[in-house]
Amino acid sequence: MTQPRPFDPERALALAARTFEIEAQALLGLAARQHAGFPNAVKAMLECRGRVVVMGMGKSGHVGRKIAATLASTGTPAFFVHPAEASHGDLGMLMSGDVVLAISNSGESDELAAILPTIRRLGVTVVGMTGKPESTLARHADIVVSSAVDQEACPLNLAPTASTTAQIALGDALAVALLDARGFREEDFARSHPGGSLGRKLLMHVRDLMRSGDALPQVAPDASFTELLREMTHKGLGFTALVDAEGRPAGIFTDGDLRRLIERGADLRALTAGDVMHARPKLIRDDALAVDAAALMETHRITSVLVVDAEGRLVGALNSNDLMRAKVI
Structure with a gap:
């Protein structure tokens, strides 16, 4: 059984600084990795006749819920579907004309990979957000957006840390590009946030x-x-x-x-x-x-x-x- 080391405040601060540095570098590296996939994803979501359906397992699923909420509050109808539940009936939520934003750092999530062929047959556009361009998700996707990072902030390079930060940033970037393309204004934001301070003011x-x-x-x-x-x-x-x-x-x-x-x-x-x-x-x-x-x-x-x-x-x-x-x- 692993024995905990004596707590060292200086070590904790050093690890925090290292985490911030790694994640900051991961975000800066994202810009250079975005090519045709990013604008094509924005265009697909902008022209979507249905909704943007976000999917992801584990930590990518938690990120996906946040991305769906951000899209919905900035003018792009969106909701989250859990891939494991999708294979047990929730795929019925998808309609022809929807866009699926599937998120997986490895691109090999079993639950997601199992339903990708079925999703393709439904006549929806699949946008894959993944860190592995040769993955199963990338091969099944119509459009691929790279979320690759050089390393995780976890000292073991195992726990999703920098990769999930990159996914959140990419989701925000998609939402910002979409709201700009839609001409989304403060008044529009307020209408979807009537309970917030901005909603009350506007x-x-x-x-x-x-x-x-x-x-x-x-x-x-x-x-x-x-x-x-x-x-x-x-x-x-x-x-x-x-x-x-x-x-x-x-x-x-x-x-x-x-x-x-x-x-x-x-x-x-x-x-x-x-x-x-x-x-x-x-x-x-x-x-x-x-x-x-x-x-x-x-x-x-x-x-x-x-x-x-x-x-x-x-x-x-x-x-x-x-x-x-x-x-x-």
């Missing part, structure tokens, strides 16, 4: 978050100061909008304005809403992105903004708390 509009209807504090400019204060207190947003007869914002009054009036000793009972409002308040359209409202507040160092429609009529209000609850900021 998909959520002001109208989705604004307070409207009875929750919107508003009075006419000729309202008494008592009415103004009652509306602001009742709605609890820390401000009240002042709206003219046509429903357009004429001004705004905030709780900060109230404190400053009290400090000056103003006779509040003698004032109207129009006397104390700030004219020309900051406005934003209801169809603007919520992230644009956040930028407006930050630029002008304010915590609230009034929302108007295309005709300039007041339809809502938004404050920084609304944006924080939605995780826009």
